[in-house]
Each structure stands twice: as C-alpha cells, then as structure tokens.
Amino acid sequence: MTSTGLERAAAVLAETSAHAEKRIADLPGPASRTPEQKAAAAAAHEEARALRAAFMDEHADEVYDALTGGRTRHPRLAELVEAAADSFPGLCPTPAQMADERSRPQAAQEGREIDQGIFLRAVLRSPVAGPHLLDAMLRPTSRALSLLPGFARSGVVEMEAVRLERRDGVARLTMCRDDRLNAEDERQVDDMETAVDLALLDPSVRVGLLRGGEMSHPRYRGRRVFSAGIDLKKISSGDISLVGFLLRRELGYIHKIVRGVLDDRPGAGRWRSRTTEKPWVAAVDSFAIGGGMQLLLVFDHVIAAADSYLSLPAAAEGIVPGMANLRLSRCAGPRPARQIVLGGRRIRATEPAAALLVDEVVEPDGMDAAVERAVAALDGDAVLANRRMLNLAEEPVDAFRAYAAEFALQQALRIHGDDVIDKVGRFAGGSA
Known part of the structure; x- marks a missing residue:
C-alpha cells in the first residue's frame, strides 16, 4: 500500500475488526447464544461491517489494484477474497475463519460470507475494478x-x-x-x-x-x-x-x-x-x-x-x-x-x-x-x-455488473437469514 490515506484507513479497519472479533469470541457459539448474546454479537458485527462498507466505498480501486498488481494479475473470486484477507486484515474473513465456518451447519455459522459480500459488492460496483474481475471470471x-x-x-x-x-x-x-x-x-x-x-x-x-x-x-x-x-x-x-x-x-x-x-x-x-x-x-x-x-x-x-x-x-x-x-x-x-x-x-x-x-x-x-x-x-x-x-x-455488460454487485451482498444476507436457515433445515429434513 502506497497511499497514506489507505494505510490509515486500513489500520483503523484492522483495529476495529479485531475489537469486534474479541467481543464475539467471548460469547458462546452462534447456536448456543441467548437472545441477549445474539444481540451483542449482532452489534459487534454491525459495527465492523459498517466500517468495512465505508472503507470499500472509499478505497475499492486502490484495494483492488493492490491485490492484482495494478490489474496485471487476474485472480478469480476465491483467490481474491483470500488475498484481501491477507493484505487488509479485518476486510474479509481469513481462510482459517472460513474453514471453521464450513465445518459447521448453516445454523451454527457466524455469517462471515456477509463480509465477503460487502467486499465483492464494492469491487463489482467499480467501473474500473468490476470489469477486470468479470474478465477474470470469463477466463478458462x-x-x-x-x-x-x-x-x-x-x-x-x-x-x-x-x-x-x-x-x-x-x-x-x-x-x-x-x-x-x-x-x-x-x-x-x-x-x-x-x-x-x-x-x-x-x-x-x-x-x-x-x-x-x-x-x-x-x-x-x-x-x-x-x-x-x-x-x-x-x-x-x-x-x-x-x-x-x-x-x-x-x-x-x-x-x-x-x-x-x-x-x-x-x-x-x-x-x-x-x-x-x-x-x-x-x-x-x-x-x-x-x-x-x-x-x-x-x-x-x-x-x-x-x-x-x-x-x-x-x-x-x-x-x-x-x-x-x-x-x-x-x-x-x-x-x-x-x-x-x-x-x-x-x-x-x-x-x-x-x-x-x-x-x-x-x-x-x-x-x-x-x-x-x-x-x-x-x-x-x-x-x-x-x-x-x-x-x-x-x-448490457454494465447492467449485468451492477446487478451482480448487489447480488453479492443481498444473497449473502439471505443465506444467513434466520428464516432461510429455518426453511432449508425443514426442507432438508424431508424427502428429496
């Protein structure tokens, strides 16, 4: 990172995210939380997510250029979110955090994919970074x-x-x-x-x-x-x-x-x-x-x-x-x-x-x-x-990109919504 403004914003994001993670780690797992503990976890996530969204609104192109060598590399989605987690602590969940999520049923997860959705929405919204990412995904x-x-x-x-x-x-x-x-x-x-x-x-x-x-x-x-x-x-x-x-x-x-x-x-x-x-x-x-x-x-x-x-x-x-x-x-x-x-x-x-x-x-x-x-x-x-x-x-490609940007976040919110978790749990329990 060469931008002083980006460095300062990234440091604040890392500190705020670490504080939120500490508050969440002090609570029981999602499936065992009381209503009060669920509210406390939601408040911690909300604070960190609001800052992540603001950070990406301001610095999406700088972040993307840092992750792709000035758009000379073409990482696909999975590589990109991992690179973001490594280069900008607190922006996306780490591979270890995602491995922990994937080891649990949906009802017992923290919903860390929402943070990936915040990041990818901002990337895809950008008229500079978004087309580059779409091109990366069109490669064989x-x-x-x-x-x-x-x-x-x-x-x-x-x-x-x-x-x-x-x-x-x-x-x-x-x-x-x-x-x-x-x-x-x-x-x-x-x-x-x-x-x-x-x-x-x-x-x-x-x-x-x-x-x-x-x-x-x-x-x-x-x-x-x-x-x-x-x-x-x-x-x-x-x-x-x-x-x-x-x-x-x-x-x-x-x-x-x-x-x-x-x-x-x-x-x-x-x-x-x-x-x-x-x-x-x-x-x-x-x-x-x-x-x-x-x-x-x-x-x-x-x-x-x-x-x-x-x-x-x-x-x-x-x-x-x-x-x-x-x-x-x-x-x-x-x-x-x-x-x-x-x-x-x-x-x-x-x-x-x-x-x-x-x-x-x-x-x-x-x-x-x-x-x-x-x-x-x-x-x-x-x-x-x-x-x-x-x-x-x-x-038109720009219409597709704009839809994909909002879809990245809205679908992340949906798959971790309480109503969806309840519905798919009931459907999954029935016959195919």
Whole structure:
C-alpha cells in the first residue's frame, strides 16, 4: 500500500475488526447464544461491517489494484477474497475463519460470507475494478485447460456431475447426478464450468447442448430430468458457499454461456472478438426448478417436453434466484416475473405463458428429434455475430455488473437469514 490515506484507513479497519472479533469470541457459539448474546454479537458485527462498507466505498480501486498488481494479475473470486484477507486484515474473513465456518451447519455459522459480500459488492460496483474481475471470471479454468488436449483427441470427458461428449460438431453436456435429480452443489458448478470451457475452447465444436440424463432416483427412475435446482440439504449443512457456488455459478459458467470464454492464448484473430462464443440449446425433460429454470434464460433455443414444468421457488426458499430477477422480466414481462419469483407460480410447458420462456414444446417421445433439429438450425455462419449483438442489446455488460454487485451482498444476507436457515433445515429434513 502506497497511499497514506489507505494505510490509515486500513489500520483503523484492522483495529476495529479485531475489537469486534474479541467481543464475539467471548460469547458462546452462534447456536448456543441467548437472545441477549445474539444481540451483542449482532452489534459487534454491525459495527465492523459498517466500517468495512465505508472503507470499500472509499478505497475499492486502490484495494483492488493492490491485490492484482495494478490489474496485471487476474485472480478469480476465491483467490481474491483470500488475498484481501491477507493484505487488509479485518476486510474479509481469513481462510482459517472460513474453514471453521464450513465445518459447521448453516445454523451454527457466524455469517462471515456477509463480509465477503460487502467486499465483492464494492469491487463489482467499480467501473474500473468490476470489469477486470468479470474478465477474470470469463477466463478458462486451469482444470479445463489441462483436460483440453485429451478432449480434443477423444471427444469425451466423464465427470461426477456432467458428462461431455462431442458428436457431429455438437458439445453435448449431460447433467448426470442421477440419484439426486441433478440438484446443484459446488461439485456440479465446477464440472459445469469445466464442460462449458471445453465446449467453447474446442474449435471442432460449433453448438452446445445441455440436457439432463436418466435418473436412478426412485421417483423418476429411468426418466430424464433437467434440474431440481440448488441442493437444499447442502445449504443446511453449510456446504453451499457464496464464493464457491452462488457467485462462481453466475459469474463463471452461466456468464460464459452468454459472453463466451476469454481466451488470451496465442493465436490469430483475437482482434475480432475478445471472447470465443458458441450458440446453445437447452432441452428440458420433467422439470426445470430453481437454478434449472434460471439457466434457461441464457440459452438461444429452449425445447421443453409437453409433460414438463418450470418454477422458481425463491419465495419458499427465501433466497435470491440468481440472475433471474435481471433476466425474467425481459423474457416474460414484469407481471409474470413477479408472479413467478414472488408468488411461486409454476409454469407448465403446455400453458400459453410457457411460450414466453421456451421456444418449442414437443411430446416426450419427440424430444430427441427436436434436439437434433435445433442444434442444426443454430449451426449457421451468421448465428454467432447475431447472438452476440442480441446479448449486448438485451443484457448490457454494465447492467449485468451492477446487478451482480448487489447480488453479492443481498444473497449473502439471505443465506444467513434466520428464516432461510429455518426453511432449508425443514426442507432438508424431508424427502428429496
């Protein structure tokens, strides 16, 4: 740090945060606190968080430059929050603090991800730091780059949550959590980002396709299912994180489906576009719930089986449904968007409102043929340029960044809200 003002502010932040931590450490753990002790912990957190927010409001760009070598390095979200904790004590929770949090169920955590949300909101708000971080998240993951030569040769990658196969110029991503109805967790996010990266980086791929595989779950055995959304049991157990799931999912593979992968490896033609993009088709069998429905909002063509349905149970779960609040009004209009997000309205594929969300509805036994027609229709010379221009018009990058900034904090507050902890605990205790 070279700025005297930044140094002074950082010293005050470190001292205030240390004092707040001492007050919290003198109390029992969150699950054992009396109402008075909960109030004391909340007051300590509030004091430190107000100062963190003010510190980042004033110094976001200086902090980000210090963490990224003047924006010459491109740390992803997880690396960035760890670097912030190391370089600016008290700004973000340390790796040790986060490891302690992750070892506990959600109801027994301090909610330290809220502090990460304060930091990341300020970074993403900045017109200097925010675009740089978005670019970092559009870069291919190291895992994908290591798998790319093998995928180029074989055309197949088998992962725990996703199977990727290249056939006839189509990257066919199959979500294969067959025992849990393709419920999403951090493993699924990692596998999905790897698969999307590979599909985008492989020059033999012209179109991407996402579909759910056949289930072994007793209620849907032998049937294809698209997605049951976020794994509520993993939220309750503390295994769904803000950085590793909720933000990585939105700023990583889903944003890459929209914008493409930022591939700065040596090669010709980079002056044409900073990213490598492909058109995408989604095929919905049985249902697309929660995060599954959110995914459909970024695809170029969506096919739904006539016996399927879509829903966003955000109100029931108590969390923010990803970027759906940004995208759903554009697709369906403001009134249906509020009915779906706030009221939990379920849309069946055969009702008229489904036409606002899917491109075609076919009988279940016609899905395979419809999929092949759709990927062939998107395999055209003008498709890439036109989808790029449509995406720029429909979702300007600065609008996406502004939404992502507020989402970083609001979702952190939501997942640690008492009502959410109570709800997911009850849902997790029920049958899947």
